[in-house]
Amino acid sequence: MRNLVILGSTGSIGTQTIDVIKDDPEIKVTGLAVYGSVDKLKEQVEKLHPEAVCIYDEKKAEAFKAFGLPVKVLSGMDGLIEIATMDSCDEVVVSVVGMIGTRPTIAALKAKKRVALANKETLVCAGHIIMPLASECGIEIKPIDSEHSAIWQSLTGEPHNRIEKILLTASGGPFRGKKREELRGKTKEDALKHPNWAMGRKITIDSSTMVNKGLEVLEAHWLFDVPVDMIKVVVQPQSIVHSAVQYVDGSVKAQLGLPDMRIPIEYALYAPDRHPLPEDRRLDLAELAKLTFEDPDMETFKGLALGYRAGRLGGSMPTVYNAANEEAVAMFLEDRIDFLEIADVIEEAMDAHEKDIIPSPTLEEILSIEEWARNYVKTNSKIVR
Amino acid sequence: MRNLVILGSTGSIGTQTIDVIKDDPEIKVTGLAVYGSVDKLKEQVEKLHPEAVCIYDEKKAEAFKAFGLPVKVLSGMDGLIEIATMDSCDEVVVSVVGMIGTRPTIAALKAKKRVALANKETLVCAGHIIMPLASECGIEIKPIDSEHSAIWQSLTGEPHNRIEKILLTASGGPFRGKKREELRGKTKEDALKHPNWAMGRKITIDSSTMVNKGLEVLEAHWLFDVPVDMIKVVVQPQSIVHSAVQYVDGSVKAQLGLPDMRIPIEYALYAPDRHPLPEDRRLDLAELAKLTFEDPDMETFKGLALGYRAGRLGGSMPTVYNAANEEAVAMFLEDRIDFLEIADVIEEAMDAHEKDIIPSPTLEEILSIEEWARNYVKTNSKIVR
Numbered sequence: 173m174r175n176l177v178i179l180g181s182t183g184s185i186g187t188q189t190i191d192v193i194k195d196d197p198e199i200k201v202t203g204l205a206v207y208g209s210v211d212k213l214k215e216q217v218e219k220l221h222p223e224a225v226c227i228y229d230e231k232k233a234e235a236f237k238a239f240g241l242p243v244k245v246l247s248g249m250d251g252l253i254e255i256a257t258m259d260s261c262d263e264v265v266v267s268v269v270g271m272i273g274t275r276p277t278i279a280a281l282k283a284k285k286r287v288a289l290a291n292k293e294t295l296v297c298a299g300h301i302i303m304p305l306a307s308e309c310g311i312e313i314k315p316i317d318s319e320h321s322a323i324w325q326s327l328t329g330e331p332h333n334r335i336e337k338i339l340l341t342a343s344g345g346p347f348r349g350k351k352r353e354e355l356r357g358k359t360k361e362d363a364l365k366h367p368n369w370a371m372g373r374k375i376t377i378d379s380s381t382m383v384n385k386g387l388e389v390l391e392a393h394w395l396f397d398v399p400v401d402m403i404k405v406v407v408q409p410q411s412i413v414h415s416a417v418q419y420v421d422g423s424v425k426a427q428l429g430l431p432d433m434r435i436p437i438e439y440a441l442y443a444p445d446r447h448p449l450p451e452d453r454r455l456d457l458a459e460l461a462k463l464t465f466e467d468p469d470m471e472t473f474k475g476l477a478l479g480y481r482a483g484r485l486g487g488s489m490p491t492v493y494n495a496a497n498e499e500a501v502a503m504f505l506e507d508r509i510d511f512l513e514i515a516d517v518i519e520e521a522m523d524a525h526e527k528d529i530i531p532s533p534t535l536e537e538i539l540s541i542e543e544w545a546r547n548y549v550k551t552n553s554k555i556v557r
Numbered sequence: 558m559r560n561l562v563i564l565g566s567t568g569s570i571g572t573q574t575i576d577v578i579k580d581d582p583e584i585k586v587t588g589l590a591v592y593g594s595v596d597k598l599k600e601q602v603e604k605l606h607p608e609a610v611c612i613y614d615e616k617k618a619e620a621f622k623a624f625g626l627p628v629k630v631l632s633g634m635d636g637l638i639e640i641a642t643m644d645s646c647d648e649v650v651v652s653v654v655g656m657i658g659t660r661p662t663i664a665a666l667k668a669k670k671r672v673a674l675a676n677k678e679t680l681v682c683a684g685h686i687i688m689p690l691a692s693e694c695g696i697e698i699k700p701i702d703s704e705h706s707a708i709w710q711s712l713t714g715e716p717h718n719r720i721e722k723i724l725l726t727a728s729g730g731p732f733r734g735k736k737r738e739e740l741r742g743k744t745k746e747d748a749l750k751h752p753n754w755a756m757g758r759k760i761t762i763d764s765s766t767m768v769n770k771g772l773e774v775l776e777a778h779w780l781f782d783v784p785v786d787m788i789k790v791v792v793q794p795q796s797i798v799h800s801a802v803q804y805v806d807g808s809v810k811a812q813l814g815l816p817d818m819r820i821p822i823e824y825a826l827y828a829p830d831r832h833p834l835p836e837d838r839r840l841d842l843a844e845l846a847k848l849t850f851e852d853p854d855m856e857t858f859k860g861l862a863l864g865y866r867a868g869r870l871g872g873s874m875p876t877v878y879n880a881a882n883e884e885a886v887a888m889f890l891e892d893r894i895d896f897l898e899i900a901d902v903i904e905e906a907m908d909a910h911e912k913d914i915i916p917s918p919t920l921e922e923i924l925s926i927e928e929w930a931r932n933y934v935k936t937n938s939k940i941v942r
Contacts, residue, residue: 325810329714334831339842406842416813420833421823424813424840425710428801438806446719448805455809457724457791457850465842 174262176441177203177255177285179226179276182212184372185267185290185316185433190216192438196447203255205246207268208232210239217241223260226251228272252276257283263441266291267316269374270498271542274298274535281309288440290316292387297491297538299394313395314440319388320395321436322414322427327396328444330419338392339416339424341408342468345380347511348409352472358511360504377501378475381514382468383493386479390490393483400483405476407466412455430455474515478522487531488541489522495545496521503549509556516555521548559647561826562588562640562670564611564661567597569757570652570675570701570818575601577823581832588640590631592653593617595624602626608645611636613657637661642668648826651676652701654759655883656927659683659920666694673825675701677772682876682923684779699825700780704773706821707799707812708781713829715804723777724801724809726793727853730765733794737857743896745889762886763860766899767853768878771864775875778868785868790861792851797840815840859900863907872916873926874907880930881906888934894941901940906933 176193180186181204193199205226206213213225213236224244227233233247246254249272256264256276263286266273273291278301280287287306289295294302295313306313315321319340327335346365347355363380364373378384385405393400406416416426429435430453438447470477475497482493500517503509509517525545530537549556561578565571566589578584590611591598598610598621609629612618618632631639634657641649641661648671651658658676663686665672672691674680679687680698691698700706704725712720731750732740748765749758763769770790778785791801801811814820815838823832855862860882867878885902888894894902910930915922934941 325808329829331830334833408842418839419831421820421831422814422817422834422836422839423710423820423824423831426811426813428809428811429807432807435806435808439808444714445716446804446806446808448719449807451807454803454807457793458852460850462847462849464847465845467843 173198173200175200175202175260176263176265177201177205177258177261178265178267179205179252179256179273180207180265180267180269180290181216182206182209183267183269185265185437188433189265189267189437189441190220192434192447192449193441199441202260203258205252205255205268210236214239214241217243224255224258226255228252249275253279256280256285261285263288265316265440266294271297271539277302278305278535281305281311284309284311286311286314288314288316288437292391293494295391295394296387296494297542298535299390300532301535303394303397314443315391315395316433316436316440317388317391318431318433318436319415320392321439323392323396323417324443325427325439326415326417326425330417330425332397334420335396335398335402335417336420337418338396338398338403339406339418339426340385340388340392340403341406341411341413341415342382342385343379343411344407344409344466344468345382347380348407348466350472352512355472355512356510360507363504363511373505374498374501377504377514378497381475381511382473383475383479383497383514383518385468386476386482387494389479390483400480405468407468408463409466410460410463412460412463428455475518478515478518482522485526485529487529488533488537489525489529491533491538491541492521492525492545493518495542496549499546499549503556513555517549517553520553520555521545524548524552558583558585560585560587560645561648561650562586562590562643562646563650563652564590564637564641564658565592565650565652565654565675566601567591567594568652568654570822571650573818574650574652574822574826575605577819577832577834578826584826587645588643590637590640590653595621599624599626602628609640609643611640613637634660638664641665641670646670648673650701650825651679656682656924662687663690663920666690666696669694669696671696671699673699673701673822677702677776678879680776680779681772681879682927683920684775685917686920688779688782698780699828700776701818701821701825702773702776703816703818703821704800705776705780706824708777708802709828710812710824711800711802711810712781715802715810717782719805720781720783720787720802721805722803723781723783723788724791724803724811725770725773725777725788726791726796726798726800727767727770728764728796729792729794729851729853730767732765733792733851735857737897740857740897741895745892748889748896758890759883759886762889762899763882766860766896767858768860768864768882768899768903770853771861771867772879774864775868785865790853792853794849794851795845797845797848813840860903863900863903867907870911870914872914873918873922874910874914876918876923876926877906877910877930878903880927881934884931884934888941898940902934902938905938905940906930909933909937
């Protein structure tokens with residue numbers, strides 16, 4: 173029997189995690205944490221009977237208490253850390269969005285809890301803190317993300333020192349094949365049409381700019397301990413080849429499957445074993461008939477090139493890349509900047525930060541640089557109208 | 558330092574094995590065996606200085622002795638067995654063609670030598686003898702074959718009881734997409750044009766009839782201990798996806814690469830490690846642009862369907878399938894039967910054998926059934942003119 177705590181239990185990864193383990197009597201959910209979705213949390217508590225829940229938003233936590241359910245109710249960052257480190261927790265699924273995931277991840281590692289990580293920011297901004305800590309604590313960080321899970325699966329049983337290249341696949345998003353001039357004036361409605369994956373608005377826009385792939389390059393760099401220039405992005409529009417690893421003998425190992433997040437969730441929870449998933453979702457290569465591959469167009473999708481730049485510069489720069497992007501996407505969704513200007517805004521903030529890079533920032537420094545980048549975009553940008 | 562013996566050293570696999578290990582000071586070639594190519598063997602001996610050689614053909618062995626080289630010269634089946642089991646042999650590459658490979662493989666296993674197997678017949682006909690013996694001796698049989706190596710690579714680090722299906726890829730050969738009526742009157746010149754792999758005449762014809770794939774289904778059945786109906790053939794005309802494994806979670810792991818036999822040879826010799834191969838031969842997915850997949854047409858390529866039938870019936874039937882095919886191919890190359898009649902001849906022999914199947918034949922019984930099948934095709938067939 174093992175006890176699982178899910179941070180972000182009502183989000184897409186959280187609910188699918190609950191779905192994946194529903195028939196496994198060996199896993200008990202002992203803790204659930206949400207930002208503020210108390211009604212959905214109430215349903216989950218009534219079904220799963222966890223020991224504790226955490227509602228990050230204090231007011232919502234009070235509202236939840238009014239339900240009078242027989243469960244310990246925590247709140248705020250202290251609550252997230254407490255639930256991720258409590259005795260009746262063996263493993264934490266970190267699927268909250270944003271920098272909010274970083275402190276609970278660090279706390280969980282220090283308390284020797286296994287960590288399945290679906291939170292990008294933690295590694296992008298604090299990989300230099302997280303990875304040595306995980307290694308020191310003897311905990312393997314298990315990625316929940318189709319691409320990083322695919323890389324991890326392609327590395328199973330293979331010698332790390334024989335990796336030649338990581339082939340990180342990308343769908344290319346809804347604007348694949350378009351040139352810069354064709355992307356002028358693209359609206360959020362256009363950008364929100366993702367061809368293969370149903371995802372939240374922020375990540376769908378990130379996919380359309382390929383900043384999402386830039387963030388994934390940075391994550392892969394930390395997760396698999398390879399320099400960013402050993403990571404090659406390959407556009408695979410059908411989203412069937414989830415990523416691959418090329419070895420020094422020229423052999424390429426790849427993981428394929430239908431676009432279904434339950435596979436990376438399941439693998440993160442059960443690896444090196446695998447847990448059966450319903451047979452109605454299986455890849456049929458002959459029915460699919462073809463897979464196509466392209467090089468990414470980094471001129472048009474400058475957001476990806478900026479991710480490599482952030483990775484090469486390292487230190488605090490990935491934090492600026494990520495935070496400036498978050499602000500830029502928010503502004504795009506508010507129609508305050510054009511589609512192509514998302515990358516311009518990120519670049520502007522990175523240029524401004526370059527002279528002040530902190531090579532190995534502390535968590536406090538990361539948070540303060542994040543704040544700086546957001547403010548810079550909001551108040552100093554010459555692009556934002 | 559480990560000592561390698563290569564049976565079939567002047568053939569395609571043998572020479573490529575020597576090429577793969579040429580820069581490795583940790584591997585010494587101590588034995589070489591050939592059927593009768595004494596001139597090529599002389600060159601190899603002068604370069605590699607093995608302790609012993611074996612020339613299967615006794616007369617050719619005498620001719621070789623006349624060169625007066627400082628090497629022990631063996632001959633015949635006894636010589637093959639002696640060289641495969643001698644003290645200064647740690648590992649045997651079995652790359653001879655035909656049933657001739659079976660006895661030395663058995664002897665090597667009994668003498669606890671590691672075995673890298675590029676010989677199909679050994680497993681197709683005697684898998685029920687070889688696999689339990691290997692397991693008893695604690696020796697893993699390492700396949701040298703692009704498809705089986707790909708399956709093996711896709712299984713590395715994975716739980717065997719979670720395999721759902723093995724996806725064995727096939728190029729489809731030169732007649733892919735053709736219907737039966739279009740294949741009437743096809744000549745050996747047409748059949749010998751393989752789209753991707755440069756191989757010998759026999760195996761190229763086997764590829765055009767897909768009997769080659771039927772034999773591989775039978776090999777995979779033994780190597781990976783799965784029923785033939787868990788093995789699905791997928792046509793992948795570019796020969797880039799060398800095979801794959803589908804697990805119970807729907808995840809598919811595949812091994813890809815350019816068609817280059819040095820990869821499976823290298824992997825067989827170095828697994829679970831990998832040995833660097835020259836960087837001039839690397840797969841570039843974006844340059845390749847696309848991979849296509851089809852279901853095999855088992856009506857047109859009845860030779861594949863017969864392989865499944867032989868596997869389901871088991872026992873001595875795969876021996877008949879293999880031996881009847883060898884005779885039929887020889888007759889096709891002599892223009893004595895039509896292309897489509899190759900499969901008809903195999904089917905005729907299988908039909909005749911069905912009432913006499915031996916469930917678990919001894920090696921002697923296998924050899925006698927092989928003889929029977931050859932004679933049946935040569936003398937009893939109603940198809941051969």
